Amino acid sequence: MTDLPEDVILSVEDLQTHFVFRGFVARSVEGVTFSLTRGKTAAIVGESGSGKSVTSLSIMRLLSSPGQIAGGRILYRARDGRVLDLARLSAREMRRIRGREIAMIFQEPMTSLNPLFTVGDQIGEMITLHQPVGRAEARRQVIELLDLVEIPAAATRLDDYPHQMSGGMRQRVMIALALACRPSLLIADEPTTALDVTVQAQILDLLRRLQSELGMSILFITHNLGVVAEIAHDVVVMYAGRVVEQASVRTLFAHQKHPYTKGLLASTPNPGRDLAGSERQRLTPIPGTVPSITALPPGCVFEPRCGYAIPECRAGRPPLFPAGPDHFSRCIRHEIM
Amino acid sequence: MARYILNRIIGVIVVLFIVATVVFVIVRVTPGDPAAVMLGPDATAADIADLRIRLGLNQPIPVQYLYFMGGLLRGDLGQSIFLNEPVLTALGQRAEPTFFLTIFSILIACAIALPVGILSAYKRGSVFDQVVTTLAMLSASIPSFWLGLVFIEFFAVKLGWFPTSGYGGPGDSFLSRMHHLVQPAVTLGLVNSALIIRFVRASMLDVLGDDYVRTARSKGMGEARVVLKHALKNALIPILTVIGLTTALLISGAIVTETVFGLPGVGSLIVSAVTRRDYPVIQGALLVIAALYVLINFAIDMLYLVVDPRVSY
Amino acid sequence: MSATPAQDSAPLLRVEGLKKHFPGRNGGVVRAVEDVTFSVRRGTITGLVGESGSGKTTAGRCLLRLVEPTGGKAVFDGVDLFGLSPHEMKAYRRRLQIIFQDPYSSLNPRMRVSGILGEALDAHGLARGKQRPARIAELLTMVGLSPEHARRFPHEFSGGQRQRIGIARALAVEPDFIVADEPVSALDVSVQAQILNLMQDLQQSLGLTILFVAHDLTVVEYLCDDVVVMYLGRIMESGPSRSVYARPRHPYTKALLSTAPVPDPDFKRERLILNGDIPSPLDPPSGCVFRTRCPYAGDACAEIVPPLDPIGPSHASACIRQTELVAAGIL
Amino acid sequence: MAAVASSPAAYGGASFLGLLVRRKTVLFGAIILIVVVAAALLSPWIAPYAPAKLSLANRLKPPSAQHLFGTDDFGRDVFSRVIVAGRTSLTVGFSVVIVSTVLGVILGLLAGFFRRLDGPIARVIDAMMAFPDILLAISLVAALGPSASNVILALGIVYAPRLARIIRASTLVIRELPYVEAARALGVSTPRIMANHVLRNLASPILVQGTFIFANAMLAEAGLSFLGVGVAPSTPTWGTMISQGRQFMDSAGWIMMFPGLAVVLSVLSLQLVGDGLRDMLDPRLSKDL
């Protein structure tokens, strides 16, 4: 269990998460492997149905039934130096990790806070849950946290109910909540997707600042390549429950070694690019749609939509090929990219 | 806030006015003559006619309506024809058994439904859940009077644990009166628990899928606390509504149950008032119960203002 | 407004002083749209951009009278749409159509595709009898679906395909003008690009005029000839896309552009990050509605409602400090 | 929608599975229901005895080969009476569904679609809802007279507001949905929007509610008959049979037991089928399983 390099805080190895229904199994996450360096931000990027959120919930062990981890390891280096396999931790031990060492923020700031408790109560609950402190001390810490996430007039806002706050404010509260016990790892599941661009920029700035101040590692889930470019150090691209490409952010944006990543980038409008002449520039979309996780094509799962596909692509599920230093691609033709 | 409350109060008054009119209309089109019933089988036509005049039954319907509405405004529900006392008094005298029956049965229903419904939702799809759901459906399929009769037959007649009927005699202690209520309350509670179980289950299912429940879990909180603090409090809002409405609707069940168990409550008063053609009592009871329903509804709305911080308009 | 040589000079639609107020709680008034004036040139795509609460969607719906406007005019091809009786409006419904954001709730789940398109045809007595299947097939082909899809129900399609059906429905009545209300914001990136391309193609081949409502400036930049930027019910800036994107002349537009994430980790730019959140439209700030978040707001901004001043060919900005800020090199 | 799409439920077949899990109970319910309905419909052919034929020499005979369910105090065959009574009971239940659906749909649609009518209709619905169902039914039946058609009318009036409320609420939601806006944008007429978009989408909630109203109406009919304010006792329904059999509860329990069982089984089967339908038709609930 100690086979974790010193600078790695989280290593997901061959993770399999299945949703077991009567009659069939949806393999939402199939053989996902990646690791996260201490103090860095790794982004998992993918479209809907790619399994990125399921991966994050698997790490937190927050899958709702009938979802379950069917295989693989989730190695995590705890504060006391032990390396734990979160996939096999008892529920009780996992509860001690959750919130205290690994915290999570979610996509919907509007619904992720309990509408019936004040934000102060909800953050305070996190504090008292993991620390032997009294109400007054908890309240003091709450104010400190709200200050930390730049909520103005924190001392009065903590008695507000979530509905009295805007979406951006709530996401700040969620971040304050997540930071309450100074976690080593923050999992942010599409934390800015529901926010307006101007507010998104605020939150991304805040996360960056907090990371540098607190030194925590961040696992950032998103579908937006622009956001990835802004926040991540390392990138994991997922498609249909699988990691298709993995690299440092610069490498990835410079040289995509998987046709899916390439297509994704070509589909994404790039603002500020010079619009030459009167002809509007066209995007190059990926044809077709994401396959259903229960009806995957044989062979490479991206093959039916792939412009580079050759008959061999249908022969079997391709492994993750090393495609450069710290660069992996799940494409048999990664060399020609 | 004040404006909201005022609007709701005006709404309540309008509804009560419609309720009163509906009640009056229903009662007036009823055939059968209270005078004939009161005077017994050997009464002569002339006697009956006399009594009709004394009771004001000979007045044109619109005039009776005006008297009725006028009386209501003064808080006067009229005089019972049969019992020869004000309707309000008659209702008041019978309020006790109905009140306690309602309270006990709702308590019993909740005591069963809350834990079972919560657990059933929490373990949705499990054997427990399926058994509970099916049992709840079965008990909602049994006519309550049938269940009551079986109880009487078994617990009162065969085992002698409870009295077969009634509400105790003069000078009986409170405890003895409550002893009379055990069977009816359990009957009514069981039947209604089925409905509440299904509702609790559905609300909990709704809530358990909510994001803040996941947030609570992400804090590293124990399941019991997640479910009972974060989920239940949210589910409780719709559940409260249903419990409130069920309480009001229990009167409906009380009609049958009181009849089966011979409880001298408002329900059996209504049934006998129907056979006695005691218009003012039917009118009054319908009105009071409908008003209760409206007021309980109103109270729940007001309760929301307290329980749910989001309702602040 | 002067026209670019390539396009017809008269605007197909001119919106003047459009207002929409909703009753708010406790007798308040939500000023969702306040004094909005802009034009849409024939055969072009105009982007109507803003964050949530900017009133862009409401403005779009007012044009089709799906929401009855509180005030203003919408002169479409010489006729004020707001002055028409419901009956007269019906004829114009053939000429103005809408595409919705949510590909799920915008299609009746109980109707087959043929029914959905057929209803559109029926409403205006088009393609009756034997022509109908052919027309439906034609419409489906036009949006990149196959004629066999006519028999299916909406739930049998993916989000992108549903959006294509929505477009086909709008096209069924052969409209001149389409309000596209965030048609791609609910879609995945790869599909989003498909739909954007489709709209571009259709606009060109059918000569459509489109008002493209969006919150995503980068999408608008790709698609639109002109852009109108809204904030809290009012227009902040409007003008040809090229000049607005190249040189935003309003602090809000500048902030929007500078905060849009760019899929390039090496892309460096000066970012203008705004403070706080959008205020409530129930109680908008006095003067310039943007001033509470504007880093350059002065005292005068609280006093004066800035007019939409022309600052270049077809380009206008509603900022009283505009010249000052340009002079200071900020804009 | 994106959130839904990434949740496990969207991975296909969840709603189908919801029904699968319950299929055995739903199947059980459907089978009982079919048997009950078939027995009632075919009663003239399968009833071994004329249900009204008196035979006082044969009073109160316990169940036997000749009389499957025994005989009653007039010596009539209880089995024959139960299946014949089923005809009336089911007819009452079904007719109540029709009456309340027609009333409820009209009221609900009008209130949901026309803002001006909404206030008054909603108030009347509120007022009608304020009467506990049995109470209102008793009063109405007392007012109209005890007959099957009056019980149907009374219960129809009792349940209509409940349905109207559901329909009104759904109409208010559907009215604002983009596909209705799209239809309005196309210039589709209001009646056509009501029929094509609103009603068509309400079909499944109405169907589900219908089964529950059916079940409730049968229970209510039994309750009313028990209180002596239901269908005229000369018309055999399960309710009147229970009510008449009650005096023989100890001495000849079968007279009351079999019609009682018929009520319980039919109501249960309706609820099972209704529940199954809801799981199948209501995507919001079906994701629970």
Next chain:
Amino acid sequence: MKHGLLGAGALLFTSVSLLGSPAMAEPVKGGVIDVATVGEPPTLDPMTSTADLVGMITQHIFETLYTFDKDWNVVPLLAEAMPDISQDGKIYAIKLRSGVKFQDGSDMTSKDVVASLKRWEEVASRGKQTASDIQSIEADGDLGVKITLKQPYAPLLSLLAFNNSAAIILPSDDQDMPLKKVIGTGPYMLKDRKPDQYIQLVRFDGYKSRSDAPNGYGGARHQYLDEIRFVPVPDPNTRVQGAIAGQFAYADSLPVESYDQVKGGKDKAMILKPFGWPVFMMNTKEGVLSNLQIRKAVQAAMNSEDMLLAAFGSKEFFTVDGSLYPEGFAWHSDAGTEAYNQGNPEKAAELLKKAGYDGKPIRILTSRQYEFHYKMAQVAQAYLEQAGFKVDMQVVDWATLTQRRADPKLWDMFITHSPFLPEPALNGYMQDSSPGWWATDAKHAAIEPFVTETDPKKRAALFSKVQQVTFDEVPMYKVGDFNALAAVSPELKDVNQASWPYFWNAYLQK
């Protein structure tokens, strides 16, 4: 009614039965009984109601000048003795007992009696009927009352003795209509009334009992019980269950079907025999049955035995008897009874054909207030239909029935029942105005001599002629005699089998 510890209770019970069985134990004073009644009485003023229930309860509180002994002879109660009747039968001089006190402590005098009888003439239906025959009611000293009639009227004393629509004696200053205070001279007085819950009567300590031996309602009235509670239990099955569980000291009017269960329960079953007679009244005024021939056809079709069997189940509870009064009554007679219980649909069909019956349905009004009415109606329907009648059975509630039967346009036949009234003249059919409106010369010729004759022996013979006419003209069809079932706690002794059960003279033996 509560039970002690189980063991002790069982022991006690055995010893009771050991002690209880030998001949007659000395009556014990004390104890409280619960009496389950069929419902809540509409009033406690027995003058204003003819309901049996009202009479049953109020006879404990109020008393009349006369009453009946166990053989239905009129005997004095508040009167000292039988009245002195003048030769012409028109003046009745009644001497009152001295020292009788009202429950408010005042003495009863002739002033109270005169006021009460005048009130009776005004408000009681039987009083109103009689009023036309009464010329005056006067006091004759403190303890004497004189009633002067316009012409001799034989039923007068029976009317004064009746306990419903009763000529009760109230204090002269307590004559309000409706009655404000419940103050009588009876052995028990009202303590508390909770409508639909109980009526609580307690011993009236100032009661002055007669000194002659108890005999039916007459004679001495001993007040052994401390308290009598009348508990309304409208549901017959609930009364049965209560009786089985031993919850009631006396349960009134139990369904006869429950006889076997009641026998096996804690209370003893008690058959009240003969209790009364069910009857189909026919509308002689309007409609199909105004035709005598068709009424005859009905008479021919009816099968009493089947009707009684359906209605009362076991032979223990009915007698197939056409006579208007069963054996044991002075009025018993066989006159005309050959027309009874023919059960001959063929003959009926023939009669119908002769009468030219046009197939118009005969409307039978019945209610389920009394289950046996409804059951008899069903059997009758079967026989009538066999004879070729069309039948329209209208099952309504009792209230509606009493209302509808007053309108000759609404019905052809309705079902009711009646106790065996000690004075035949009190029966409804004797009056022309009662629903059915039987008023023929033959009827009047038979009744007139009967009501004016005062000699009981001659009256019996005259009544058989009345009976003959009822069979000839068929204004009604008497189904038979039926018995009632009640249940009595084994601890409650000396309860008489009476149509209107009373609980003075009864005592609890623990």
